[in-house]
Amino acid sequence: MxxxxxxxxxxxxxxxxxxxxxxxxxxxxxxxxxxxxxxxxxxxxxxxxxxxxxxxxxxxxxxxxxxxxxxxxxxxxxxxxxxxxxxxxxxxxxxxxxxxxxxxxxxxxxxxxxxxxxxxxxxxxxxxxxxxxxxxxxxxxxxxxxxxxxxxxxxxxxxxxxxxxxxxxxxxxxxxxxxxxxxxxxxxLLQKEGDTVTFLEDNQEKRGKILKISSDHLLVETDEGVKKVYSLSPH
Structure with missing residues (x-):
């Protein structure tokens, strides 16, 4: 126990x-x-x-x-x-x-x-x-x-x-x-589907709209297409 x-x-x-x-x-x-x-x-x-x-x-x-x-x-x-x-x-x-x-x-x-x-x-x-x-x-x-x-x-x-x-x-x-x-x-969760989030990709901050929340990743729509996000910006 x-x-x-x-x-x-x-x-x-x-x-x-x-x-x-x-x-x-x-x-x-x-x-x-x-x-x-x-x-x-x-x-x-x-x-x-x-x-x-x-x-x-x-x-x-x-x-x-x-x-x-x-x-x-x-x-x-x-x-x-x-x-x-x-x-x-x-x-x-x-x-x-x-x-x-x-x-x-x-x-x-x-x-x-x-x-x-x-x-x-x-x-x-x-x-x-x-x-x-x-x-x-x-x-x-x-x-x-x-x-x-x-x-x-x-x-x-x-x-x-x-x-x-x-x-x-x-x-x-x-x-x-x-x-x-x-x-x-x-x-x-503070983040909801439809919210805009800032995330890290190759140590660069990017933004996008959450399409789907999964346990280990977010599906985020960005100007560069839909991305799987594994880490949000710490700020």
């Missing part, structure tokens, strides 16, 4: 990296949490500023059957949004894996797999959330903390426990009904 075993660190390079390197030593559902990460990272290996005061943890899964990585991303992104709802905070999911409020990033999820051929040996889901940490000046227009939203400090362990509890419920409820979870995830 998620969170039955919790491994804590004061400082670590990356909770995701630790579980990827040590997954064989720990049971399914193990959670690794750190007060700070020195080399936290997100999608496309973008550096994630992870100082003390934030919530930085990873969860280990050892599925018996093949499960797409994106399913776990949806479980945790929806779990975070539902947890925030109990704090009277209305957040949305920026496709495919970030939680935003007031147009600024509050949290991100990174799901990584360790495979033997096509068989998943382990899946690691990393969660990074700005909670009580100071946001660097250069990121203040793009990132926000929960303390800034609520006007008070938040217990990191209680917050993590609430997210894990919601994740357990979602996992149990939707592991055999993945399409139903996708419908919930889409309801929380």
């Amino acid at each position: 998620i969170g039955e075993k919790i491994v804590s660190f004061e400082t670590i390079d990356s909770t995701n990296r630790f579980l990827k390197e040590n997954f064989s030593r720990y049971p399914d559902g193990t959670v690794v949490v750190a007060l700070e990460q020195t080399s936290g990272y997100g999608r496309n290996k973008r550096r994630w500023h992870s100082p003390r005061g934030g919530l930085w943890f990873s969860v280990l899964f050892k599925p018996r059957k093949r499960v797409e990585l994106v399913f776990y991303t949806k479980v945790f992104s929806v779990a975070i949004v539902k947890t925030l709802e109990t704090l009277k905070v209305r957040a949305g999911i920026k496709w495919p894996n970030d939680v935003y409020i007031y147009g600024r990033k509050l949290a991100g999820i990174l799901t990584e797999g360790i495979f033997e051929g096509k068989k998943p040996m382990a899946i690691v889901v990393g969660v990074g959330m700005n909670v009580n940490n100071e946001i660097p000046d250069e990121l203040k227009t793009r990132a926000i903390s929960l303390e800034e939203i609520l006007g008070k400090e938040v217990s990191l362990m209680r917050l993590m426990e609430a997210i894990l509890k919601n994740a357990r419920v979602l996992l149990r409820r939707y592991i055999k009904k993945k399409e139903a979870l996708t419908r919930i995830w889409k309801r929380y």
